[in-house]
Amino acid sequence: MLDFFTYFANWLAYTVFGLDPATRLGTSIHFFIEDTTKILFLLVVMIYVIALARAALDLERVRAYIQGKHRFAGYLFGSGFGAITPFCSCSSIPLFLGFTSAGIPLGITMAFLFTSPIINEVAVIMLWSLLGWKFTLAYVVIGMAVGIFGGMILDTLKAERWLKDFAAKAYQKAAGAPRHPGEAEVPQARKMTFAERHQFAKDELKEIVGRIWKWVLIGVGLGAALHGFVPDGWFAENLGSGQWWSVPVAAFAGLPLYSNATGVIPVMESLIMKGLPVGTTLAFCMSTVAASFPEFIMLKQVMTFRLLGLIFVILLANFMVVGWVINAIGPWLFAGL
Amino acid sequence: MKTFEVLGTGCKKCQTTAESIERVASELGQTVTVEKVTDPAKIMEYQVMSTPAVAINGEVIHSGSVPDHEKIVGWLKP
Numbered sequence: 001m002l003d004f005f006t007y008f009a010n011w012l013a014y015t016v017f018g019l020d021p022a023t024r025l026g027t028s029i030h031f032f033i034e035d036t037t038k039i040l041f042l043l044v045v046m047i048y049v050i051a052l053a054r055a056a057l058d059l060e061r062v063r064a065y066i067q068g069k070h071r072f073a074g075y076l077f078g079s080g081f082g083a084i085t086p087f088c089s090c091s092s093i094p095l096f097l098g099f100t101s102a103g104i105p106l107g108i109t110m111a112f113l114f115t116s117p118i119i120n121e122v123a124v125i126m127l128w129s130l131l132g133w134k135f136t137l138a139y140v141v142i143g144m145a146v147g148i149f150g151g152m153i154l155d156t157l158k159a160e161r162w163l164k165d166f167a168a169k170a171y172q173k174a175a176g177a178p179r180h181p182g183e184a185e186v187p188q189a190r191k192m193t194f195a196e197r198h199q200f201a202k203d204e205l206k207e208i209v210g211r212i213w214k215w216v217l218i219g220v221g222l223g224a225a226l227h228g229f230v231p232d233g234w235f236a237e238n239l240g241s242g243q244w245w246s247v248p249v250a251a252f253a254g255l256p257l258y259s260n261a262t263g264v265i266p267v268m269e270s271l272i273m274k275g276l277p278v279g280t281t282l283a284f285c286m287s288t289v290a291a292s293f294p295e296f297i298m299l300k301q302v303m304t305f306r307l308l309g310l311i312f313v314i315l316l317a318n319f320m321v322v323g324w325v326i327n328a329i330g331p332w333l334f335a336g337l
Numbered sequence: 338m339k340t341f342e343v344l345g346t347g348c349k350k351c352q353t354t355a356e357s358i359e360r361v362a363s364e365l366g367q368t369v370t371v372e373k374v375t376d377p378a379k380i381m382e383y384q385v386m387s388t389p390a391v392a393i394n395g396e397v398i399h400s401g402s403v404p405d406h407e408k409i410v411g412w413l414k415p
Contacts, residue, residue, distance in 0.1 A: 094385055
């Protein structure tokens with residue numbers, strides 16, 4: 001079905017604009033038209049459909065659900081809910097405090113916050129359509145692993161010591177309170193009529209598309225430029241054997257860049273098609289998406305520099321491990337991609 | 338006179354929320370005070386997890402989005 005967008009781009013770029021498919025400009029413009037139309041179409045349809053389904057999921061219920069879980073299940077659920085729960089990054093502080101003051105361990109809260117920017121429905125849809133289901137599945141597993149392990153490390157180090165005072169106090173108060181089984185009851189889902197769900201989905205669609213369309217254009221534009229102007233085989237020749245140092249370089253190069261997953265995925269597509277090893281590509285892209293300075297500045301309100309520094313190091317280390325592991329097993333994992 | 342508190346750590350949506358409450362109030366010819374609460378400790382006390390949120394007299398009446406026109410009119414009714 002998605003072939004339609006390739007035909008459309010053929011027609012528009014080569015017939016209407018009269019570009020030559022053998023030129024750099026021709027392939028770049030073709031890539032740009034195909035990817036923007038495909039992505040925007042998928043976004044509109046899928047955001048609406050998914051929003052209909054999750055209209056009744058709110059943070060209070062998610063919190064109560066995680067609260068009732070055993071610690072290790074907690075990391076898994078924290079990260080899983082981070083992936084599916086809609087929430088705007090400007091809400092991360094209230095969310096962080098809401099979880100912390102309910103006695104949820106710092107690591108579980110951070111598993112939620114780490115995974116949240118990496119995985120969302122938009123990223124999954126785009127990956128699926130551009131790079132196939134195998135890659136999408138690997139990306140989701142890796143995104144959750146980054147959150148889960150990051151959280152576990154924080155708790156192992158008892159990192160809640162380095163919260164700002166007021167947050168640490170709120171956590172201790174809640175964590176020290178006697179807990180009875182079944183105390184954290186999950187509130188009932190709000191009953192919603194279809195009209196209410198439709199309204200929610202419509203608002204959600206308007207809000208998300210309004211926020212990310214620029215990122216899509218920038219991301220696809222960069223991807224298109226890479227696609228047309230980096231000579232085929234350049235990455236393969238220079239970095240193709242997954243030299244070990246290419247992974248840390250990629251992770252550090254992604255740091256100062258800040259984009260959301262939507263903008264990065266078309267770039268990822270281009271890099272992989274040009275022969276950059278998948279692990280190196282992932283290290284670069286996850287670093288761009290998950291470690292962002294605006295987010296760190298926000299977290300400064302509830303954390304000391306020491307804790308922020310620690311989180312930063314943990315994230316970087318995680319991206320490098322991901323890069324190395326995937327480079328090592330990638331040829332076997334993505335055969336035929 | 339009603340006093341509204343808009344809770345949020347200073348994102349654009351919180352700004353919009355405060356402005357729309359003031360605008361609707363002046364359309365209805367009412368004077369209201371709108372205070373912006375950006376201190377995370379205070380927001381935590383209100384137990385709000387998604388911002389922007391709105392409180393009147395210390396009670397949270399809305400959270401998670403920019404309230405629409407009708408909703409604000411509802412709050413301003415005597």
